[in-house]
Amino acid sequence: MEFSRRRLIIGTVGVAAAGCTTSTPDVSGSSAATTEVAETATEPAVVEPTTTTEPARLLVDAPPYSGSFPFALGVASGDPAADSVVLWTRLISSHEQATPLTEGDLEVAVDVSFDDGFEDLVTSSIHVAPREFGHSVHAIAESLPSDTWFYYRFRIGEHTSPVGRTRTTPEPGSLGTAALRFGFSSCQNWESGEYGAHRHLAGEDLDLFVWLGDYIYEYGPGNAGDLPSVGQRQHNSSEVFTLDEYRGRYALYKSDPALQDHHGAHPWIVTWDDHEVDNNHAGTATEDGQAGEPFAARRAAAYQAWWEHMPVRVPPPQPQSDFVIYRSVEWGDLVALHMLDGRQFRSPQPTDGEAVSLPGLGNIGVRQLSDDARNPENSMLGQVQREWLESTVDASTAIWNALGNQVYMHGLNAFVGEVASINTDSWDGYFGERQELLESIGGPDRNLIVLSGDFHSSTAAEVRSDPFDLSGPIMATEFMAPAISSTFPEQLRAFAPLVLGLNPQIRNFSPDNGYMTCEVTEATWTTRLHTLNDVTDAATAVSVAMEFTVMAGQAGVATIN
Ligand SMILES: [Fe+2]
Numbered sequence: 001m002e003f004s005r006r007r008l009i010i011g012t013v014g015v016a017a018a019g020c021t022t023s024t025p026d027v028s029g030s031s032a033a034t035t036e037v038a039e040t041a042t043e044p045a046v047v048e049p050t051t052t053t054e055p056a057r058l059l060v061d062a063p064p065y066s067g068s069f070p071f072a073l074g075v076a077s078g079d080p081a082a083d084s085v086v087l088w089t090r091l092i093s094s095h096e097q098a099t100p101l102t103e104g105d106l107e108v109a110v111d112v113s114f115d116d117g118f119e120d121l122v123t124s125s126i127h128v129a130p131r132e133f134g135h136s137v138h139a140i141a142e143s144l145p146s147d148t149w150f151y152y153r154f155r156i157g158e159h160t161s162p163v164g165r166t167r168t169t170p171e172p173g174s175l176g177t178a179a180l181r182f183g184f185s186s187c188q189n190w191e192s193g194e195y196g197a198h199r200h201l202a203g204e205d206l207d208l209f210v211w212l213g214d215y216i217y218e219y220g221p222g223n224a225g226d227l228p229s230v231g232q233r234q235h236n237s238s239e240v241f242t243l244d245e246y247r248g249r250y251a252l253y254k255s256d257p258a259l260q261d262h263h264g265a266h267p268w269i270v271t272w273d274d275h276e277v278d279n280n281h282a283g284t285a286t287e288d289g290q291a292g293e294p295f296a297a298r299r300a301a302a303y304q305a306w307w308e309h310m311p312v313r314v315p316p317p318q319p320q321s322d323f324v325i326y327r328s329v330e331w332g333d334l335v336a337l338h339m340l341d342g343r344q345f346r347s348p349q350p351t352d353g354e355a356v357s358l359p360g361l362g363n364i365g366v367r368q369l370s371d372d373a374r375n376p377e378n379s380m381l382g383q384v385q386r387e388w389l390e391s392t393v394d395a396s397t398a399i400w401n402a403l404g405n406q407v408y409m410h411g412l413n414a415f416v417g418e419v420a421s422i423n424t425d426s427w428d429g430y431f432g433e434r435q436e437l438l439e440s441i442g443g444p445d446r447n448l449i450v451l452s453g454d455f456h457s458s459t460a461a462e463v464r465s466d467p468f469d470l471s472g473p474i475m476a477t478e479f480m481a482p483a484i485s486s487t488f489p490e491q492l493r494a495f496a497p498l499v500l501g502l503n504p505q506i507r508n509f510s511p512d513n514g515y516m517t518c519e520v521t522e523a524t525w526t527t528r529l530h531t532l533n534d535v536t537d538a539a540t541a542v543s544v545a546m547e548f549t550v551m552a553g554q555a556g557v558a559t560i561n
Pocket of ligand 1: 486
């Protein structure tokens, strides 16, 4: 189906010309949607002004619906551009509801306004919530003024959704009217803790939020794999494999009020990591290297459920096709954020290096650095994505280029020895590709910032082409955000000081939960580490533990406070 089946627009007067293209590269095939809106926006439903007084903007009637309140998962927005933004909801009456509300498609009204009372309307239109996609809605609000905040809501029958707040980006060529402020994090295992981090993020003064993966965990109750279950909450089913099971898992996570509030507070830009499908999978193979139909079907179900629940500007996945979610979002000419997919196109993790056991932990994916890891053909991104990234960064006119990336790139040598010991799931397992990539898109004066997550701990670090050769130039600066709730294994905390002593490229390490925020200007990139007092307490306090500064034109962490 097409991405956005908008069939009616009323009251679009007073906004920019319809049919503007977005400032993000079109990896979504969404030009059809753009064309459609351009056509519908000229329909006679728009009131013709007869005086210089602007005519009233009209609310469309809510489509008929007689069921119970269908906005149990809240609302969200995402992938902002200078003239448009994606507005999301999914119509179900409870996160425990297993069957769809109806056997057919539903329709909802979508209102966008300058004010939260919806008196100064921008648009009001009807969108389809297809049964095929779990009655999810991905409405693109278009022809919006740039660098502006809006409010949005959905209506059906007598029901109105919570009100969300979102915004557009500055125009291409502009640096915006103020510093860009955004947050980022990853990893929110339901069983490992509460979402106090989201509660605080919803109240932060941020333009947007970047999610770097592990939105859900696929495990069954009390079976968190290598992750301790320290919280009170339990998963709602055994390990998930089917579309309905993945849907149920997303619905459970999205039932959390703090997460809903955070989605409603500002637009999100999301990518995935491994747990949206299966722990440490690579491409079409499981963690254990098993490829073939059972896993292919599982991955397809996981991809569809992810699309149904995320406010993303990409079309839904098609059977037997790659699902391209890598894309760029530009904040004027200040920051170009390139969201990467480090899972779908991965080569299997290298296994030719000798496995290294850690005392008390056994083999947790640490191996000696090997020939396969050093082979640049062993790819985390896949050739097509890598070429896209290199050409996109090369063509970028932004002052800062940032990678929205899953796993750490700064390198981590786990043991002293002749041969480095590495986590093969990280960029260290794709050592050769990283080297070539950084030499292509990084450099001491290239203003490349790497954002990462996954490791349930946080770092501020300097990235070199060979991270274990400190004589090389710094090619990028990396900030790895702490996890929202997933915890750092208690046994590993004892190793942290030793490991850090062997890895001077890592300028700071913290095993605490929380998030990071960034404040970006032409001259400086400032990242703040926010840590929680108690991840098991939904009302936990949070504090700024550290602040790091990067100066434009000079890769590396310039100051730490
Ligand atoms: Fe994780």
